[in-house]
Every structure is written in structure tokens, then in C-alpha cells.
Amino acid sequence: MEWRDEGIILGLRKHGETSVIAEVMTHAHGRHLGIVRGGRSKRLQPVLQPGNSVDLVWRARLDEHLGQYQVEVLNARAGRLMESAIGVHGVQAMAALLRLLPERDSHPRLHDAFAVILDSLDTPEQAGALYVRFELAVLEDLGFGLDLSACAATGVRTELIYVSPKSGRAVSAAAGAPWAERMLALPQFLTDRDYPCTNAEMLGQAFRLTGYFLDRHVFEARGIEPPISRESFCTAALRAMPPADPVLPETELMK
Structure with a gap:
């Protein structure tokens, strides 16, 4: 199994003496984990910082396996x-x-x-x-x-100043006035x-x-x-x- 995607580093945890398991929010494959061999090296440590965007190649024998990442930095924003x-x-x-x-x-x-x-x-x-x-x-x-998008009580789309804590829907100023103390702004x-x-x-x-x-x-x-x-x-x-x-x-x- 192999795919290529773009992702953003969320976090790391140590794996063995030199590697890490990288948690990445990828564009097409969701939140996905994978081993980065040598991820604790001086070359890869700056790349694998939370917030950095990276180019990823993921490989595994089976889809359900943890698999391994090959990574290259795309946007090294972590330092900033x-x-x-x-x-x-x-x-x-x-x-x-x-x-x-x-x-x-x-x-x-x-x-x-x-x-x-x-x-x-x-x-x-x-x-x-x-x-x-x-x-x-x-x-x-x-x-x-x-x-x-609209008042839960009247359907109007103007003067929406409240949200009902029960329904999670917007409520207009007029419709919500009697229950204003119970509403969320x-x-x-x-x-x-x-x-x-x-x-x-x-x-x-x-x-x-x-x-x-x-x-x-x-x-x-x-x-x-x-x-x-x-x-x-x-x-x-x-x-x-x-x-x-x-x-x-x-x-x-x-x-």
C-alpha cells in the first residue's frame, strides 16, 4: 500500500532509539499516524514540528498497518x-x-x-x-x-443576536427577548x-x-x-x- 498527500504535523511520540511516530492531519486521509525512521535526527527534527506543512509518502504492507512516512517540508511555519x-x-x-x-x-x-x-x-x-x-x-x-442562518422561532434572517442553548439555532432579538437571560449571545x-x-x-x-x-x-x-x-x-x-x-x-x- 502506498499513497502521497499533504499534511500538517500535530504531534510526535518516540519510537525506538531514533524514530518517531508522527501524527499528521492530512488533506485526503484525515488524521493519520505513521513511523518516521530517523525522525529524531538533526535533519528531521526541524521538519517534524507541530504546525509545519509537509509532503508525505506513506507505505505499509496492509492498509490497516501503522506504516511508515517519508516526509519533506512544505511550509516550515513552526518557528514563527x-x-x-x-x-x-x-x-x-x-x-x-x-x-x-x-x-x-x-x-x-x-x-x-x-x-x-x-x-x-x-x-x-x-x-x-x-x-x-x-x-x-x-x-x-x-x-x-x-x-x-435564520431565527428558530420566526424564520427571519435579520437581527439574529441569540443562540438557543437547547437547539443550537439562532434566535432574533424580538423572539428571544422574553428569554434573553437564558440565551447565548x-x-x-x-x-x-x-x-x-x-x-x-x-x-x-x-x-x-x-x-x-x-x-x-x-x-x-x-x-x-x-x-x-x-x-x-x-x-x-x-x-x-x-x-x-x-x-x-x-x-x-x-x-
Whole structure:
């Protein structure tokens, strides 16, 4: 068996004295593991860093075997990512989300989104908003996508400012007013791509929205704790955004 694909390094673990098992999010073959012979060498260590895009050739006698990787670097972005808290925690947080997917299930959209966001993590005003959209895409691919296109109660597509915590559907200002305290806030940048995420309050609302549904449908359902890297990334991204008026304490931004 043999195939060739492009992928992004998620993580490594030692294998024997000189090799590693590389975990890679590939474009066509999903999250896929393989042995890299000599992966702990001085030549390959810089290549096999989380966040780097690589060209892969995978070989195995049978498809179900672990197999071996031959790798060549395509985009050595890991060094740049390690220069900031947003970069370090962003790579780890997205890798943790991708590990929720079944191994070897193809998710080309998530691979491509992962690459785009990694290339934007050095732009703090974009990083948080892109990451939230990545979490929405992961929820959708796991079968728990949110419907933010129209009001669940009336069908209108304007003034969508809430999300029902029960249904995961958008709710308009008028329809949601009687239950406003029970609703999750829906920042406008998630329903209108031409509307930017301009401040920490908006971004905090978005983090709370996706975090709620990840907890409910994924982490609690599987009996696992949310990754610390997500909290660390959210904190770093919020600090990089200008505050809204009035200024809210950092601990209140995701409430």
C-alpha cells in the first residue's frame, strides 16, 4: 500500500532509539499516524514540528498497518508560531480538536482551514475569529453543527443576536427577548462575514458560544476535560483585542 498527500504535523511520540511516530492531519486521509525512521535526527527534527506543512509518502504492507512516512517540508511555519502565545497555544488547541475526529476519516475542509488559520496566527485581530469558525466547523463535522442562518422561532434572517442553548439555532432579538437571560449571545461577525470582530467582548461571546456546545456535545459526552490549550489560547487572543466600552474585567469576557 502506498499513497502521497499533504499534511500538517500535530504531534510526535518516540519510537525506538531514533524514530518517531508522527501524527499528521492530512488533506485526503484525515488524521493519520505513521513511523518516521530517523525522525529524531538533526535533519528531521526541524521538519517534524507541530504546525509545519509537509509532503508525505506513506507505505505499509496492509492498509490497516501503522506504516511508515517519508516526509519533506512544505511550509516550515513552526518557528514563527513559537514566537507568540497565540501561536503556541493555537496550534495545540486546534490539534486537540482534530484529535476528536476518528482516525483516518477524511476531512479536507478542516485540513485546509487549519492551514489558513496557522498562517494567520501572527495577526491577533484575525486569529481569534478564525479559530472560533474552526470550532464551528469541527462541531459540524462531528454532527453537532449550529444553525445560525435564520431565527428558530420566526424564520427571519435579520437581527439574529441569540443562540438557543437547547437547539443550537439562532434566535432574533424580538423572539428571544422574553428569554434573553437564558440565551447565548451571537456576535454579528459569525452571521455576517463582512462584519469584523472588533473587540474582546465580541470575541469572548463567540468563545463562550462554541465552548458551551463543545462541552455539552463532545467533552462531557465523552467524559473528558476541555483541553487546557483552548483556555490558554482564548486568554491570549482576548488580551490581543481592544476592549469594548465599558471595559470588562478579563475574567468576565467569556461570560
